[in-house]
Amino acid sequence: MMTTPPHSTKIAPTAPVGDEGFLQIVEVSKKFGEVTVVDRLNLSVRRKEFFALLGSSGCGKSTLLRIMAGLETPSSGRVILDGQDITDLPAHRRPVNMMFQSYALFPHMNVSANVAYGLKREGVARLEREERVREALELVQMGAYAGHMPAQLSGGQQQRVALARSLVKSPKLLLLDEPMSALDKKIRQKTQFELGTILQKVGVTCVMVTHDQEEAMTMADRLAVMSEGAIVQMGTPENVYEAPSSRFAAEFIGSTNVFAGTLTEDGGSLLHCGELEQPLELGFAMANARQGHAVQVSIRPERIRLSFPEDDTTPPVHNSALGVVEQIGYMGSYTLYYLRLRSGRVVMVHVPREILVGFSQEPDYGDTLQLRWSVRSLVVLS
Amino acid sequence: MKNIGRHLGSGFLALVFLFFYLPILSVVVYSFNESVIASQWTHFSLKWYFKLLDDTEILDACRTSLELALATACSSVFIGAWIGYVLANYQRFRGSTLFAAMVNAPLVLPEVISGISLLLLFVSLEQTLGWPQGRGMATMWIGHTMLCVSYVAITVQARLSAMDKSLTEAARDLGAPPLRVFFDITLPLIAPSLVAGWVLSLTISLDDVIMSAFLSGPETTTLPLVLLSRMRLGLNPEINAIGTLIIAVVSFGVVINSYYMMKREQRQARYLRMAVLSNSSEGRLAHAPPA
Amino acid sequence: MATPRKPAADLALWRWLPSGKAWAIGLPFVFLLVFFMVPFLMVLKISFAESTMDVPPFTHLLALEHDKLAISLNFESYRTILEDDIYLAAYVSSVKVAFFTTLLCLLVGYPTALLIANARPALRNLLLMGIILPFWTSYLVRVYAWIGILKDQGLANRLLIYLGLSDTPFALMQNTFGLYVGMVYSYLPYMVLPMYAFLVKMDTSLPEAARDLGAKPWEVFLTITLPLSFPGISAGCLLVFIPSVGEYVIPELLGSSQDLMIGRVMWSDFFNSIAWPLASAATCVMVALLLLPMVWFQRVQNREPQTA
Numbered sequence: 001m002m003t004t005p006p007h008s009t010k011i012a013p014t015a016p017v018g019d020e021g022f023l024q025i026v027e028v029s030k031k032f033g034e035v036t037v038v039d040r041l042n043l044s045v046r047r048k049e050f051f052a053l054l055g056s057s058g059c060g061k062s063t064l065l066r067i068m069a070g071l072e073t074p075s076s077g078r079v080i081l082d083g084q085d086i087t088d089l090p091a092h093r094r095p096v097n098m099m100f101q102s103y104a105l106f107p108h109m110n111v112s113a114n115v116a117y118g119l120k121r122e123g124v125a126r127l128e129r130e131e132r133v134r135e136a137l138e139l140v141q142m143g144a145y146a147g148h149m150p151a152q153l154s155g156g157q158q159q160r161v162a163l164a165r166s167l168v169k170s171p172k173l174l175l176l177d178e179p180m181s182a183l184d185k186k187i188r189q190k191t192q193f194e195l196g197t198i199l200q201k202v203g204v205t206c207v208m209v210t211h212d213q214e215e216a217m218t219m220a221d222r223l224a225v226m227s228e229g230a231i232v233q234m235g236t237p238e239n240v241y242e243a244p245s246s247r248f249a250a251e252f253i254g255s256t257n258v259f260a261g262t263l264t265e266d267g268g269s270l271l272h273c274g275e276l277e278q279p280l281e282l283g284f285a286m287a288n289a290r291q292g293h294a295v296q297v298s299i300r301p302e303r304i305r306l307s308f309p310e311d312d313t314t315p316p317v318h319n320s321a322l323g324v325v326e327q328i329g330y331m332g333s334y335t336l337y338y339l340r341l342r343s344g345r346v347v348m349v350h351v352p353r354e355i356l357v358g359f360s361q362e363p364d365y366g367d368t369l370q371l372r373w374s375v376r377s378l379v380v381l382s
Numbered sequence: 383m384k385n386i387g388r389h390l391g392s393g394f395l396a397l398v399f400l401f402f403y404l405p406i407l408s409v410v411v412y413s414f415n416e417s418v419i420a421s422q423w424t425h426f427s428l429k430w431y432f433k434l435l436d437d438t439e440i441l442d443a444c445r446t447s448l449e450l451a452l453a454t455a456c457s458s459v460f461i462g463a464w465i466g467y468v469l470a471n472y473q474r475f476r477g478s479t480l481f482a483a484m485v486n487a488p489l490v491l492p493e494v495i496s497g498i499s500l501l502l503l504f505v506s507l508e509q510t511l512g513w514p515q516g517r518g519m520a521t522m523w524i525g526h527t528m529l530c531v532s533y534v535a536i537t538v539q540a541r542l543s544a545m546d547k548s549l550t551e552a553a554r555d556l557g558a559p560p561l562r563v564f565f566d567i568t569l570p571l572i573a574p575s576l577v578a579g580w581v582l583s584l585t586i587s588l589d590d591v592i593m594s595a596f597l598s599g600p601e602t603t604t605l606p607l608v609l610l611s612r613m614r615l616g617l618n619p620e621i622n623a624i625g626t627l628i629i630a631v632v633s634f635g636v637v638i639n640s641y642y643m644m645k646r647e648q649r650q651a652r653y654l655r656m657a658v659l660s661n662s663s664e665g666r667l668a669h670a671p672p673a
Numbered sequence: 674m675a676t677p678r679k680p681a682a683d684l685a686l687w688r689w690l691p692s693g694k695a696w697a698i699g700l701p702f703v704f705l706l707v708f709f710m711v712p713f714l715m716v717l718k719i720s721f722a723e724s725t726m727d728v729p730p731f732t733h734l735l736a737l738e739h740d741k742l743a744i745s746l747n748f749e750s751y752r753t754i755l756e757d758d759i760y761l762a763a764y765v766s767s768v769k770v771a772f773f774t775t776l777l778c779l780l781v782g783y784p785t786a787l788l789i790a791n792a793r794p795a796l797r798n799l800l801l802m803g804i805i806l807p808f809w810t811s812y813l814v815r816v817y818a819w820i821g822i823l824k825d826q827g828l829a830n831r832l833l834i835y836l837g838l839s840d841t842p843f844a845l846m847q848n849t850f851g852l853y854v855g856m857v858y859s860y861l862p863y864m865v866l867p868m869y870a871f872l873v874k875m876d877t878s879l880p881e882a883a884r885d886l887g888a889k890p891w892e893v894f895l896t897i898t899l900p901l902s903f904p905g906i907s908a909g910c911l912l913v914f915i916p917s918v919g920e921y922v923i924p925e926l927l928g929s930s931q932d933l934m935i936g937r938v939m940w941s942d943f944f945n946s947i948a949w950p951l952a953s954a955a956t957c958v959m960v961a962l963l964l965l966p967m968v969w970f971q972r973v974q975n976r977e978p979q980t981a
Contacts, residue, residue, distance in 0.1 A: 069551075069555055070555075092554045092556075092559050097555055100548045100551070100552055104546065104552035106549060106553075107549075118556035118557050121556060121557035122557055151654070152657055154658070154660040156660075157657075169556070387890075391788050395785065398781065402861075403807070404822065405815045405819050405858070408818045408821055408828060409815070409817075412821065461701065468701055472694070472697075472698055481705065482974075482975070484710065485705070486974050489912070490912060490915035490966075490967060491916070491963070492916050492918060492920065493919065494940065495919060495959060498716060498939070498943065498952060498953065499712030500712050502712060506715055588811075606812075609811075609813045613816075613820070613926060622818075624814070625817070625818070628810055628811045628814065629810050629814075632806065633806065635809075636809070
């Protein structure tokens, strides 16, 4: 069971090593007429891993999920699950189950009948079927509602039943289609927690599709950021967040400040940036690059430190700037400051409450502040 | 100012409804009129109803009409639902425009055109294949079915299009092969529209004049045809009696239907209240909710 | 993991699946072709035949004699239609009657649909039921009732005389007035119901937004409600216009012999004169006439399937 403390942002511990390539997506493409929705995608998911496909609408993530479920056939490529090529298997013959965004509970059947439906199609005997349905409903804490009709249930309750229904057949792969999109924000966090707990207990391999990057970060062992039918970056939430490989990835997950600069000398580590007065200093030398080589860097808002210039004993030389506070967003546990630099560029800075109370005086609109960031907080984007 | 508008509106609606119901009221009232001259009221009498009971022509025609209507309703629902299913689920296939055109045309096409064309078809068939031998129940059945199929089709199509597609996908995902999906999920959900289509087909068939005129044979005649021929000959007060009976049956059906719908709405409102209650406590009820 | 119950059989079924779809579409398609398309071709064919006294009362088009296949297309029927005044007058008159019927139904029906759509939900259902109920009762009987009301000794005239508005009865039927009363009466539900179905689905926030932006109620109606209900209006008008052109029963019972409607002419050709080729030709011409409105109707239907 779970051992992570309740305030941790991560829910699922890393899956046990071994059983790599439990689910393999090999060169899968999908075209609708002239439009390519999924473009030669390759993906590998470990057994019992929770994998998230993250992207905005139209990026192809839902189509990919439906291809895994068998509701769409790929224009090319193969889908391999537990060593078996299931590409040509129709949906009703795959050991894959999906939890639909709209829950898709059959309105003319009660909760029990809904959950039992898949087992009936399998030909499971009545006694065993009833037992498994009971277990599944207990798992999602809906045992008392077995006789209710879907119309009598709230959104959250319907979601649990949908989950029970998709788990009761013990599928090799569970697909989740934007599971939280129908829920209120307040309930979302709690449900993420509960859902993660249940799935971990069951030990099923999951692929989830979402446009909510917080959700992906919270629930997934690994995630893939998708755009225009292709994977932009794949890795653990930490990898993708701390080391985004592209501007798109950096800006999609969390917020960031991106600066463009040019190398000041051959093989050097300093970048000249038009928007900043001081050069950017990288933590390493770009050995093979010539002077003038264009580089983009990302600096996360929470890695920038603010201070009043008067308080500075030793003003920084590199990786710093002066800015005027233009906007303040008070968020309770942290405050967002938007500072306008001399060049006109606006930079976002995330200051936790604890740090803020350490200031002699809280920064206000119009104040001039010194921004600085460490060499390690600069991420070079390719 | 707004009140005048509302009163004008109500007044207008009242006039429209008066227009609608004047003939119906007149039929009912005069069916109880003793006088032969329908427009002169003498005194209350049931004699026309009694005359109906002796009128074998009308009674036979009634039976024929009912048999025909029941057969038509069943065949129309079967074929119409099938067509509606195709329309809703297959958007593009070879000939889909023609298909849709053939379904939509009977909705507006003047019945004389449909009547003549089907009659000529049957005549030609008789010449080449030997069937149908003359016109009768079979030809009328086909003709009536052709009239009704389109109505059922678009009713079913509308219902299917409005249905959540993920329901059939969920069934497939859970292991149901395509035919099973249809019987387990699709059919129960379109059942109301099938019933509506059945009743509609029944009505259209019972009421039909022109198609029946073209396709009926010497032995088979329907109620509307009998009524029509009598109307052309002159006034026949029995017609009021039979009209009133039809009105009574229809009204009864409408009342039953309204009652049933009201019950259904009440039940749905009850469900909604329960769902809202559960929602407010975030679905975490420690005890079973009140039934 | 579930193992399929009958793997071999399922596999066989799976191979048939592409054809499964073909069967699903093909069978009803064939049904419609046989009972809808083919009859039209029959009508077309017989319109080129000659009228005879045989059973059936027309000649064959193809004749195989002495190893020669002779196709004889007889244009006599078409010539009659184009030259005989009666037909031209009948077509024109039918279109005219259909047009005015549609107009009258629109003028009465649109406000009716609007008023019902805007009524309180409870009242709305009741009113709708009220419109639909006559529709379910026998059409012939209701027309018969109008005869009783409109004839010289009928209810209407007796009321007028009683109220002192006239000394002699008005001729209210067997003339154009009676015809229009009957036509509007029969076709009004076909106008009201599609329009109502459309109006009820309309987004209520749009008129509200207009009011919020300062439009007066009548302005809201003219600039928002009316333009947005055009699809519903088109559907209703076409549902009235097209069948009215070929209407038979009402002109026969309530109209005069001067009110030439092509439906009556065709009926008479068919049943009285047994001139089937002529009636067929008249049918073809009517179809040609109605082709454009029907295509228009098809377009409207494609946008939004209306329930009858």
